[in-house]
Amino acid sequence: MVTINGEQKDCAGMTVAELLQSMKLDPARTAVMIGGDIVPKADYGRALAEGDEADIIGFVGGG
Amino acid sequence: MVTEAEFAAAVDSRSDRPIYANMHAARIGIAGLGGLGSNIAAALVRSGVGQLVLADFDTVELSNINRQLYTLSHIGRRKADALPEILREINPFCAVTSHALRITAENCAEIFAGCDIMIEAFDDPVQKAMLVNTVMTQMPETPLICGSGMAGFGNANAITTRRITPKLTLCGDGVTDVADGVGLTASRVMICAGHMAARAVELILEENRSEST
Numbered sequence: 151m152v153t154i155n156g157e158q159k160d161c162a163g164m165t166v167a168e169l170l171q172s173m174k175l176d177p178a179r180t181a182v183m184i185g186g187d188i189v190p191k192a193d194y195g196r197a198l199a200e201g202d203e204a205d206i207i208g209f210v211g212g213g
Numbered sequence: 214m215v216t217e218a219e220f221a222a223a224v225d226s227r228s229d230r231p232i233y234a235n236m237h238a239a240r241i242g243i244a245g246l247g248g249l250g251s252n253i254a255a256a257l258v259r260s261g262v263g264q265l266v267l268a269d270f271d272t273v274e275l276s277n278i279n280r281q282l283y284t285l286s287h288i289g290r291r292k293a294d295a296l297p298e299i300l301r302e303i304n305p306f307c308a309v310t311s312h313a314l315r316i317t318a319e320n321c322a323e324i325f326a327g328c329d330i331m332i333e334a335f336d337d338p339v340q341k342a343m344l345v346n347t348v349m350t351q352m353p354e355t356p357l358i359c360g361s362g363m364a365g366f367g368n369a370n371a372i373t374t375r376r377i378t379p380k381l382t383l384c385g386d387g388v389t390d391v392a393d394g395v396g397l398t399a400s401r402v403m404i405c406a407g408h409m410a411a412r413a414v415e416l417i418l419e420e421n422r423s424e425s426t
Binding site for chain 1: 339364380387397
């Protein structure tokens with residue numbers, strides 16, 4: 151299991167890019183942290199590992 | 214003319230302990246000087262922040278007046294020029310460095326070098342993501358406060374402050390998107406700006422408390 155934004159999900163082995171796609175998030179509008187560290191956009195091919203704790207922010211417009 | 218000692222005493226008189234010296238020592242970077250950035254900057258100089266580094270490529274338009282700190286007299290001026298003038302009227306003892314340019318992944322770390330805290334205050338979600346990714350990659354030790362979700366006329370209490378990681382704070386309701394045509398008004402934008410400025414003040418005072426113990 152992987153923790154995504156505090157919720158347990160069965161997505162170990164999925165890449166960050168695939169996870170964003172499944173969440174219908176545009177990678178150009180996201181920030182992804184795994185274990186508190188930012189995942190650079192160039193590394194979105196990285197696979198999520200069992201036990202990873204990921205935080206995903208999908209930014210919306212306005213400011 | 215008010216002296217700095219008088220200004221500091223007035224700030225401290227409205228606090229539970231002297232805060233001006235710590236606030237004055239802080240250098241805060243604000244990327245984007247629209248509804249969030251202009252109101253955050255005003256809140257921070259009222260609390261005695263000593264150095265601000267500001268950046269925005271945009272000019273003031275009539276459509277900004279519904280939520281941004283500018284007045285009608287600023288229309289057509291660059292925000293990076295107009296905002297420091299307003300801030301000086303509030304607190305002339307804050308050293309403001311202001312850049313009229315577009316922040317990119319290439320220039321961000323240089324423009325905001327030496328900042329104790331970074332604040333993301335863009336309106337475009339692609340720019341927001343760019344800044345968060347850039348700061349967390351290139352300035353990993355710098356606390357970052359960002360905003361997402363303050364559009365529309367909905368529940369003001371939906372706007373919150375969340376600590377995502379030890380270095381990253383996210384303010385907003387997380388979902389209301391101006392692209393959905395729900396509008397963007399002063400009340401909710403200023404609530405989000407207030408959350409972001411409050412977190413910056415909290416970080417400044419927390420940091421100084423831990424240093425002194």
